[in-house]
Amino acid sequence: MRLEDxxxxxxxxxxxxxxxxxxxxxxxxxxxxxxxxxxGPTLERILDHLDPIFDGDLPPNAHIYGPKGAGxxxxxxxxxxxxxxxxxxxxxxxxxxxxxAGAPTTSFAYIDARDASTEFALLHAxxxxxxxxxxxxxxxxxxxxxxxxARRVSYDERAVVAVDHVxxxxxxxxxxxxxxxxxxSPNFSVLTVGRTPLDGETAERIQSVSVPKYERHSLVDILVxxxxxxxxxNALTHEVTxxxxxxxxxxxxxxxxxxxxxxxxxxxDGADTIGAEYVDAGMDAVPEDGCSLGRVFxxxxxxxxxxxxxxxxxxxDTASVxxxxxxxxxxxxxxxxxxxxxxVLYELSDLGIVRRVSERDSxxxxxxxxxxxxPNFSTLAFRGLIDTNH
DNA sequence: AATCCACCGGAATTTAGGGCAC
DNA sequence: GTGCCCTAAATTCCGGTGGATT
Numbered sequence: 433m434r435l436e437d438x439x440x441x442x443x444x445x446x447x448x449x450x451x452x453x454x455x456x457x458x459x460x461x462x463x464x465x466x467x468x469x470x471x472g473p474t475l476e477r478i479l480d481h482l483d484p485i486f487d488g489d490l491p492p493n494a495h496i497y498g499p500k501g502a503g504x505x506x507x508x509x510x511x512x513x514x515x516x517x518x519x520x521x522x523x524x525x526x527x528x529x530x531x532x533a534g535a536p537t538t539s540f541a542y543i544d545a546r547d548a549s550t551e552f553a554l555l556h557a558x559x560x561x562x563x564x565x566x567x568x569x570x571x572x573x574x575x576x577x578x579x580x581x582a583r584r585v586s587y588d589e590r591a592v593v594a595v596d597h598v599x600x601x602x603x604x605x606x607x608x609x610x611x612x613x614x615x616x617s618p619n620f621s622v623l624t625v626g627r628t629p630l631d632g633e634t635a636e637r638i639q640s641v642s643v644p645k646y647e648r649h650s651l652v653d654i655l656v657x658x659x660x661x662x663x664x665x666n667a668l669t670h671e672v673t674x675x676x677x678x679x680x681x682x683x684x685x686x687x688x689x690x691x692x693x694x695x696x697x698x699x700x701d702g703a704d705t706i707g708a709e710y711v712d713a714g715m716d717a718v719p720e721d722g723c724s725l726g727r728v729f730x731x732x733x734x735x736x737x738x739x740x741x742x743x744x745x746x747x748x749d750t751a752s753v754x755x756x757x758x759x760x761x762x763x764x765x766x767x768x769x770x771x772x773x774x775x776v777l778y779e780l781s782d783l784g785i786v787r788r789v790s791e792r793d794s795x796x797x798x799x800x801x802x803x804x805x806x807p808n809f810s811t812l813a814f815r816g817l818i819d820t821n822h
Numbered sequence: 823a824a825t826c827c828a829c830c831g832g833a834a835t836t837t838a839g840g841g842c843a844c
Numbered sequence: 845g846t847g848c849c850c851t852a853a854a855t856t857c858c859g860g861t862g863g864a865t866t
Binding site: 550552553569570571572573574576732734768769770771772775776798799800801 | 830
């Protein structure tokens with residue numbers, strides 16, 4: 433959290449009333465702190481790879497991979513933010529006579545493929561990140577985007593583009609991103625970030641950096657640091673915190689989701705500490721092999737509305753996809769037709785955001801038996817986050 | 823006016839299980 | 845008892861529409 437934010441929050445809070453929750457967003461599993469904890473070696477390895485830029489050269493394309501919640505996004509986002517500040521680029525430099533003619537300059541762009549999940553969107557987001565002015569996102573074709581982007585990096589300008597979250601169900605493979613940008617200009621270097629290593633022959637052509645899951649003690653450090661900003665001092669015992677870290681098995685996302693959920697529960701109860709009972713409930717709310725909340729929140733608004741209604745349904749209303757569809761359709765905040773809601777539920781289930789389980793027991797009447805749709809993420813954390821962030 | 827992408831809605835297809843005839 | 849057919853629900857697929865821009 434930035435210093436001014438801290439001060440602002442203090443002022444808004446007014447007095448020094450002792451409260452359990454200081455700043456819930458500090459425990460947000462989808463947000464990354466400015467200085468990632470415990471990822472020094474990874475940072476170094478990525479910097480090693482990017483080293484040519486400090487000599488004015490363009491590094492080769494590369495791929496970073498590691499399991500969910502290993503801090504990949506945290507490292508890459510902060511790294512690129514700092515790089516674009518430290519390394520001067522064409523647009524931030526005021527032209528002077530001292531500028532060596534022809535000396536290449538390098539720009540940096542961080543793109544989240546979840547928000548840019550088509551080639552069009554990828555190019556658009558890249559151009560947007562590299563340009564001052566905003567770029568129209570409609571009424572212009574892919575070809576026109578390529579032209580503008582190529583012009584942007586022509587001459588002596590280079591750009592390193594990080595494309596995060598490649599290879600997920602709603603995005604594309606690393607090679608797709610690399611090829612899309614290579615087709616625009618040879619002045620691009622692409623750094624893809626995903627969960628899985630490259631396969632087969634591409635693995636030999638593209639350098640890779642593997643990010644291991646967090647060690648237990650590193651994850652504890654992260655949780656302690658986040659909790660110290662998020663909740664009152666001593667609200668979480670060390671024992672409870674390390675239990676969460678052990679349970680999460682190196683996955684910072686799951687650990688934070690559990691703590692976030694636990695905190696919302698404790699706060700609604702008016703408790704003054706987050707005891708084991710809350711943390712257990714928080715952990716229970718996080719499904720095994722669940723999908724990350726980042727993916728959930730990257731969905732379009734219409735899907736958020738559906739999910740928001742969906743997570744409020746009781747067991748009876750989620751007995752089948754049809755039942756859930758009906759219940760969601762009767763929610764006033766959802767304006768989609770039943771046909772679309774139904775399709776959305778199937779769509780989300782394809783993406784792994786909703787899971788469908790077949791009910792063995794209740795086989796009533798003819799026809800194909802129903803499957804019960806259930807959210808594949810912590811609904812507890814989802815509810816808290818969607819109110820504050822979305 | 824023409825072009826372009828994203829989003830929606832509904833139609834078309836597939837499927838699992840029970841009923842019925844043999 | 846076995847296998848085919850029927851039903852209703854589950855699941856998938858595609859063409860139309862909208863809003864924005866040049």
